Amino acid sequence: SYVLTQPPSVSVAPGQTATITCGGNNIGSKSVHWYQQRPGQAPVLVVYDDTDRPSGIPERFSGSNSGNTATLTISRVEAGDEADYYCHVWDTIGYNWVFGGGTKLTVL
């Protein structure tokens, strides 16, 4: 089955840029979605189809995808960005959805 690998944790100071990676075999050929989950809350879609943002999501959130790595970038990080972030793709061979293990973003 298809596996997505994320770093367990990322730490960044306020105002700096956070980079969260999602590794997978030839993930660049897939559409990657990203979700933010704050403690005690349901996940929220922040980036879809590699680079697009739903309405209401700040421009500070951006995505990219190439080769074996997809990336979620959060610019000018704020305290409110502290959350778990998950990448998400459709496995066309196994016919199932796959989530990465999640990355806990800590704002120092």
Place this chain on the structure above:
Amino acid sequence: EVQVVESGGGLVQPGGSLRLSCVASGFTFSSYEMNWVRQAPGKGLEWVSYINGAAGGRYYADSVRGRFTISRDNAKNSLFLQMNSLRADDTALYYCAREGGESHGDAFDIWGQGTMVTVSS
């Protein structure tokens, strides 16, 4: 307001059954593919099952195939998950999630608040 609301969770003994429900509002339910996603306490997200708008296509995670059945009633804007032969490792918060369709590709753009299932004797 576009939303989905789950219900039906609770405490069940190992080997028991439970039926989860998810009621949608604010959008044309029959036009959207739907999913169940679960999250064990302190753990990450795990996809459970998918169903297309007409209920003709259904997929399951290996961990639940043969034990869980997804279904929908478009006339009642409702999604269901019948869970049989429950095990301790099925203990989780179960989310109902909509696939975005034309709006957001196939990303899960609407999530409920979840319903908790606890499997324990």
